[in-house]
Amino acid sequence: MASEQSPWDREDLTTATPLLGVTRAQVAVVGGGIAGLSVAYHLARAGVDVALVDAGRVGDGATGRSTGMLGPGVGDGVLALRRRFGDGVAREMLQATVEAVDLVRDLAQAEGIACDLVPGGQVHAALTPAHARRRWQEAQAWRALGVDAGWLDGPALRQATGSDAYVGGLRLEPAALVDPVRLCRGLRDAAVRRGARVHEATRVVRLEAGRVITAQGEVRARDVVVATNAFTPALGLLPGQVVLLHARALVSAPLPADALAALGGVGRDAVIDARSFFHYHRLTPDGRLLLGGATLRRRPRDAADDARAWARLTREAEALFPALAPLRVEGRWSGPLAFTWDRLPLVGQVAPGLHALVGWCGHGLALGAWSGARLASALGGHAPLPALPWIRGRAPAVPPAIGRAAVAAMSTALDVADRATCAWPRAVARSCAQEVAA
Numbered sequence: 001m002a003s004e005q006s007p008w009d010r011e012d013l014t015t016a017t018p019l020l021g022v023t024r025a026q027v028a029v030v031g032g033g034i035a036g037l038s039v040a041y042h043l044a045r046a047g048v049d050v051a052l053v054d055a056g057r058v059g060d061g062a063t064g065r066s067t068g069m070l071g072p073g074v075g076d077g078v079l080a081l082r083r084r085f086g087d088g089v090a091r092e093m094l095q096a097t098v099e100a101v102d103l104v105r106d107l108a109q110a111e112g113i114a115c116d117l118v119p120g121g122q123v124h125a126a127l128t129p130a131h132a133r134r135r136w137q138e139a140q141a142w143r144a145l146g147v148d149a150g151w152l153d154g155p156a157l158r159q160a161t162g163s164d165a166y167v168g169g170l171r172l173e174p175a176a177l178v179d180p181v182r183l184c185r186g187l188r189d190a191a192v193r194r195g196a197r198v199h200e201a202t203r204v205v206r207l208e209a210g211r212v213i214t215a216q217g218e219v220r221a222r223d224v225v226v227a228t229n230a231f232t233p234a235l236g237l238l239p240g241q242v243v244l245l246h247a248r249a250l251v252s253a254p255l256p257a258d259a260l261a262a263l264g265g266v267g268r269d270a271v272i273d274a275r276s277f278f279h280y281h282r283l284t285p286d287g288r289l290l291l292g293g294a295t296l297r298r299r300p301r302d303a304a305d306d307a308r309a310w311a312r313l314t315r316e317a318e319a320l321f322p323a324l325a326p327l328r329v330e331g332r333w334s335g336p337l338a339f340t341w342d343r344l345p346l347v348g349q350v351a352p353g354l355h356a357l358v359g360w361c362g363h364g365l366a367l368g369a370w371s372g373a374r375l376a377s378a379l380g381g382h383a384p385l386p387a388l389p390w391i392r393g394r395a396p397a398v399p400p401a402i403g404r405a406a407v408a409a410m411s412t413a414l415d416v417a418d419r420a421t422c423a424w425p426r427a428v429a430r431s432c433a434q435e436v437a438a
C-alpha cells in the first residue's frame with residue numbers, strides 16, 4: 001500500500017522552536033516555503049532584523065510537496081506572453097525567470113546547501129502532432145526573446161525523456177532538479193546563521209497593521225510579508241484573487257539498474273507534456289520515477305476520488321514507460337497550488353506595511369525564490385521592485401460567475417479533449433511531428 005508521503009524527507013515538529021510571547025523585528029515574514037524563506041534569507045544577509053513564522057516546518061506547504069523541477073517560465077506560456085505584453089515586456093519577464101533558476105543554483109552553492117541540485121534541461125514534450133506544432137512555435141518564440149531553446153526528436157528525445165511516447169519537444173536550459181525540502185531547510189539554516197529568527201510550529205491566526213498574531217504570541221514589525229501562497233485567503237487576505245487547487249503526484253519504488261538506465265538515468269532532464277492538464281516527470285537521486293499531474297481539484301473530494309486520480313497517474317506512468325508495468329508505487333500525495341485569474345503571480349504591497357508574494361500558478365519554485373530576493377531588496381531599501389507585470393498589489397478577481405460547477409464542467413471538457421487528442425497511434429503521430437519540425 002502506498003503511503004500518502006512524498007519522497008522528500010520531511011522533519012517532524014519535535015525539534016521546532018515555536019514563538020512564545022511578543023517579539024519585535026523590522027520585518028515579519030509569514031510562511032516558510034521557498035518564497036518566504038528567500039525573503040528572510042536575503043533580508044538577514046543585508047543585515048535587516050527579520051523574524052519568520054510557519055505553521056509547520058519550513059517546506060511543509062507546496063514547496064516541500066513539489067516535484068522539485070526548477071525551470072524558466074511564467075503565466076500561460078511564451079506565446080500568450082508575447083500576445084498579451086508584446087516582445088519587450090515578454091523578454092524581460094522571461095529573462096527574470098531564467099535568472100530565477102540561476103539564483104537558486106548560486107544560492108545553494110554559495111551556502112553549501114546539500115539539496116541534490118542537478119543542473120540540466122527541462123523538456124516541454126509533445127504527445128501529438130498538434131502539440132508538436134505548438135511546441136515548435138514556442139521554441140521559436142523563446143529564441144526570439146533571447147532564451148536558448150533547442151528542439152529534440154528521435155534518439156535525442158528518447159534519451160532526454162526516457163520514453164518512446166513523445167513525438168517532439170523543446171528543451172530549455174537553464175533548468176535543474178532539486179530536493180525541495182532540503183533546499184528549504186538549508187535556506188532556513190543559512191538565514192538563521194545570518195541572524196534571522198525562524199519560529200516553526202507557529203500558526204498565525206490574525207494579521208493587523210504591523211502585527212502578526214500567532215496562537216501563543218505575536219511579532220510586531222514595521223513591515224509584514226505574507227508568503228502563505230494557497231493558504232492566503234484563509235488569513236482573510238486577497239479573497240477572490242487567489243484560488244487554491246490541489247495537485248497530485250506519485251513516486252515509484254527504486255528502479256532496477258537496467259530499467260533506470262533505460263529511462264535515461266538519474267539526472268536526466270525534467271519532462272512536462274503539452275496537455276491542458278499536463279503531466280510531468282523526473283527521476284530522483286535514489287533512482288525512483290516521480291510523476292505528477294492530471295486534473296486539479298478545488299479540494300480533495302473523497303477517498304474514492306483520490307484513489308481514481310492516483311490510479312490514473314499510475315496508468316499514465318505505465319503508458320509512458322511500459323517496461324515498468326506493473327509500477328510499484330511507494331508514495332503518493334497531493335499539495336496546494338495557488339492560481340490567479342490571469343495566471344500571473346502577485347508580488348507587492350497590498351496595504352500600507354503589508355506585502356504579499358503569492359499565486360505562482362505552478363511556477364513557484366524558482367520564481368518564488370527570485371521574487372523573494374527582489375522583495376527583500378526593496379524592503380531593505382537597496383533597489384525598488386522591478387516593473388514587471390506580476391509586481392502588483394492586486395490580481396484580477398476570479399469572476400463570481402465562474403462557480404465550482406462551471407470549473408468542474410470546463411475541467412471535464414478539457415480532460416476529455418486531452419484524452420481524445422492523445423489517442424493517436426505513436427508511429428503516425430511521430431511522422432506528422434517530423435513534418436512540423438522539418
Ligand SMILES: Cc1cc2nc3c(=O)[nH]c(=O)nc-3n(C[C@H](O)[C@H](O)[C@H](O)COP(=O)(O)OP(=O)(O)OC[C@H]3O[C@@H](n4cnc5c(N)ncnc54)[C@H](O)[C@@H]3O)c2cc1C
Nearest residue numbers: 031033034035055061062063066067069204229335364365
Ligand atoms: C504536487 C506539486 C508539484 C509541484 N511541482 C513543481 C515543480 O516541479 N516546479 C515548480 O516550480 N513548482 C512546482 N509546484 C508548485 C510550487 O511548489 C509552488 O509554486 C511553490 O512551492 C510555492 O511556494 P510558496 O513559498 O509561495 O508557498 P508554500 O510552499 O505553500 O509555503 C507556504 C507556507 O505558509 C505556511 N502557512 C500557511 N498558513 C499559515 C499560517 N496561518 N501561519 C503560519 N504559516 C502558515 C505553510 O505551512 C507553508 O510552509 C508543485 C506543487 C505541487 C503541489
